[in-house]
Amino acid sequence: MIIDRVEVETINSFSKLELFKEIYGLIWILPIFALLLGITIEVLVIVWLEREISASIQQRIGPEYAGPLGLLQAIADGTKLLLKEDILPSRGDIPLFSIGPSIAVISILLSFLVIPLGYRFVLADLSIGVFLWIAISSIAPIGLLMAGYSSNNKYSFLGGLRAAAQSISYEIPLTFCVLAISLLSNSLSTVDIVEAQSKYGFFGWNLWRQPIGFLVFLISSLAECERLPFDLPEAEEELVAGYQTEYSGIKYGLFYLVSYLNLLVSSLFVTVLYLGGWNFSIPYISFFGFFQMNKIIGILEMVIGIFITLTKAYLFLFISITIRWTLPRMRMDQLLNLGWKFLLPISLGNLLLTTSFQLVSL
């Protein structure tokens, strides 16, 4: 991540001693922790944002006592959940009940591997990049299904089934959109996808080349996150809390975390796939062309890249939060109709169009 390949090689050349090898191994763990820390902080910020934005939409005040502007409210809530009693349903399937939330969390966390936050600032630049995310994020519903099944509660069971049905039906249009993007940029790697959009700044974004794909991606990623127009698995008015009904303490906290992590991943991917990732995005003005590339400028560039990525991502968070507090919920059959009868054909058509254009341009 932080270490360039050149540096790695230099370290390797010195690492004939065992000690150096161990240090080298430790250094490779560091970025992972740094990323985890960053993700945690971002999730806390999202929780705070959600509460403040929903409060201003609903003409309330929102959190204000825990820390300045209520910034520490999310930490306070998390601590409370951590210290609460962990209640296990008496006739539930306890092993499954405990594994469920962790499977969901781990699968979402793994997808952060391939997200480039800045120029070459990515944990693993895999050649299958985006598909790793799609593959891994479809593991999460298994965790939800486990949670719903093992709770020995009818609401939980219905919620788990709904979660499975929903994520299966919206994964396919999502995949088609990603396929179209990868056709345009001739690569599946997230870094290459961003690089492909970097040419004409603002105008080079995939958003303009894939407007239909963008909308479909937006809708299906909202559905994947189980956010409000599509939050049927945990529909409070119908299923009490869906698959979370029997959970308490930190296991409930993990589900809460999953929903926000999912949101973060989705908005980061919208940024990467459609909004030109870390690029500054004002056309014909290159920010760093004037400077000699030395180390300080490199670090500065990286910081600005991260900042730009996060800004774009938080724009989408803002949109999905306002959507959540404005719209009513859909019904299950309407949700599936939208997925299978509307989004799937449209995304398929979009993919075919993209393919034929690519063929013509070859």
Add this chain to the structure above:
Amino acid sequence: MSLSLKRKDLMIVNMGPQHPSMHGVLRLIVTLDGEDVIDCEPILGYLHRGMEKIAENRSIIQYLPYVTRWDYLATMFTEAITVNAPEFLENIQIPKRASYIRVIMLELSRIASHLLWLGPFMADLGAQTPFFYIFRERELIYDLFEAVTGMRMMHNYFRIGGVAADLPYGWMDKCLDFCDYFLQGVVEYQELITQNPIFLERVEGVGFISGEEAVNWGLSGPMLRASGIQWDLRKIDPYESYNQFDWKVQWQKEGDSLARYLVRVGEMRESIKIIQQAVEKIPGGPYENLEARRFKKAKNPEWNDFEYRFLGKKPSPNFELSKQELYVRVEAPKGELGIYLVGDDSLFPWRWKIRPPGFINLQILPQLVKKMKLADIMTILGSIDIIMGEVDR
């Protein structure tokens, strides 16, 4: 329920009495086939307090504080029917000013009730935000109530022969201000909700009741008017001074949840119209018929004893209900609220039968939710508008 036991893959879900969208303590035993509702059995009685029996050993003035606990969101209507019944039984006239004050109070209460229907109805559909918006306006109504009656919800304001107190100085200006403000509020709801495609998809054609069905089930209020029947007791069977105002009965012919939503929103606008006219035209004069207390005094001096004199602001009228019976009704926000009163030449009513609109309207629920989806239960239940305090009494 007999059908459900034959197939093994059906799931029986018990919703309530503790469930977020059961509007209090309604309990539904729902038989589900996946997401489809096969059968639904409502179970009532978790909030039963024996209101009818309590009335049989209370004088009317003693009973008045109880009645606001029937329908605790449209409190003025329960008080109105409680004083209307003995008034009609003994043929007591009320001053015109008292009648106008009652009309203003009733219509404000109708708006409050419809507002607290709109919020939870939208919450049942998944939209949380309107809930906060309706409270913004409802608070103002309750402030108006507080200024007049001293209480926000449980007013105890109506008396046989009038009301307990006159309107305070400057109150009517406040009320007119509220009317202007509220009309903007209704526009805001319309903009937020009425054209929303997801909302329309959730309510259009859901919970259809034909006009004939509605009459046969004995539905009343917005439930009936949404099915194309222009039946409003304020027009059909005028009481107080409703026939002196210019307003229209709100009705729709579709008979689905959307129609019921539109009827209620329209009624809020009409109520504002009535209030504005009533405030303009309110006459001076006394706010209660003081002679009412002298009619038909009971011989039993116990109720004039020392300790009973300080029960209320005014001495409890030892008002005797003569040996007659009658049925009185008002158009409450939920529908026809009626009392069947049997007097027995005593202070206490011999029988005090309540016809709660919510209870009668709720009967049609199992028929409506059959063959619908699970989520439609909440839409339909919300559009019926029940208050369990009134259903169970």
